[in-house]
Amino acid sequence: MPFSSIFGHGEVIHKLEEAFRRDHLPTAxxxxxxxxxxxxxxxxxxxxxxxxxxxxxxxxxxxxxxLLRGEHPDFHLLCPQGKFIKISQIQELIAQLSLKPSLATKRVVLLKHADKMNAESANAFLKILEEPPLDTLLILTAVEESLMLETLLSRCQKISFAPLGQQEIDAILQKDFHLAEDCRALVLRYSQGCLRREFIAKGGRLLSLRSQALHMLLNLHATEMEGHFKQLEGVVSQNLFSYFLEFLAQLLKDLLSLQLGFSERIVNRDLLQVLREQAERWPAELLEQAFLKVIATEINLLAFAAKGLGLEALIVDLKMRLGSGG
Ligand SMILES: [Zn+2]
Structure with a gap:
């Protein structure tokens, strides 16, 4: 892909092109x-x-x-296998780098999620950085730099990528993804400055999932909980619980923002009318407590196998907090 087709990151691209033009590319x-x-x-x-x-x-x-076919013999892409980049992957890379490049003037290694190297892999990779092979550029990508070895970080030239703007994300969504307009608008609102590929892959189900979260929130006063639990079963069986919780949390946050008079902060803007009508049902304090409870559940459920039970407990808790509203 030409740099000119990439949305955003103009400064980064300029810096890289300049480094190449001046022959100032680092080792890593x-x-x-x-x-x-x-x-x-x-x-x-x-x-x-x-x-x-x-x-x-x-x-x-x-x-x-x-390169475009993913078959270039001198472009090496490494991603985590399972949770980590394994030592065997790094050893295989070391063996490949000991040979001369087949075609390339500059061989490139792209190590994605370099923050997911365990100590063993990181130490093996450090050896490559300490004695870099000729005509090779190493590119590491990472989200959590703090998880990486300092000795490794100090040998890399750091380039920071800022979150993308709404317009840039919308342009990518329109170009590379085929989403219905209402779904694209929802994805955009929840993008947080990034292209959330797994979220996007859920496509049209996201809209119905958010409707479910909203419906549940507005009907907590119902004495009958069976209907809610049945819906939660579906959410868990389709492995959508983290997005369900995200929607629930954001809806509560939007209600709280309306209560406090910050309507410009609303993410679910297409629901503004409904949310305005409902915001007065609960005091801000209760909405905030409920929001924090949802966030805590989200964190706990990541490590908790019985997701269904966790969600049920959350809804019962929310019912106690908010069920008497309205
Ligand atoms: Zn070319």
């Missing part, structure tokens, strides 16, 4: 920034530029074609 870059912001896309475009016959990511020369 660390691209740091939120998940889904485009670090990998920029890294691949850089690898393409370094090896493109005309250095403009032409898309037609042999190097560009191999």
């Amino acid at each position: 870059y660390l691209f740091r920034g939120p998940q889904g912001v485009g670090k990998g896309v920029v890294a691949k475009a850089l690898a393409q530029m370094l090896n493109c016959r005309s250095h403009n990511n032409c898309g037609h020369c042999p190097s560009c074609r191999l």
Whole structure:
């Protein structure tokens, strides 16, 4: 992909192009920034530029074609296998780097999620950084730099990726994803400055899931809880509980913002009318407590196997807090 087709990150791209033009590329870059912001896309475009016959990511020369097909013998991509990048992956890389590049003028290693190396892998990778192979650029990407070894960080030139703007995300959504308009609007509102691929993959189900969360919230006063529990079973069986909780938390936050007079902070803007009508049902203090309870449940459920029970307990708790409202 040419740099010109990448949405956002103009400054970063300029810096990389300048480093190449002045022949000032370091041994290793660390691209740091939120998940889904485009670090990998920029890294691949850089690898393409370094090896493109005309250095403009032409898309037609042999190097560009191999890279675009994911078959370039001198472009090495490493991602975590399971929770971590394994020592065996790094050992295999070391073996590959001991050979000369087959075609490339600049061989590129892209190590994604470098913050997911365990101590063993990180120490093995450190050896590559200490004695870097010739004509090789190492690009590491990470979200949580604090999880990485200081000795490793100090050998990388750091490049920070800022969150994307709404317009940039919308442009990517329109170009690369086929979403219905109402779904695209929802994804955009919940984007948090990044392209949330797993969230986007849920597509149309997101809208009905948010409706479910809203319906549950507004009907906590119902004495009958069976209906709510039945819906929660569906949420868990489709593995949607974390998004359900996210919607629940955001709806509560929006209600709280309306209560406090900060209507410009509302994320669920398409529900503004309903939310305005409902916001007065509960005092701000109760809404805040309920919001914090949802957030705590979200964190606890990540480590808790019985998600269904956790969600049921949350709804019972919310019913006690908010069920008498209205
Ligand atoms: Zn090319």
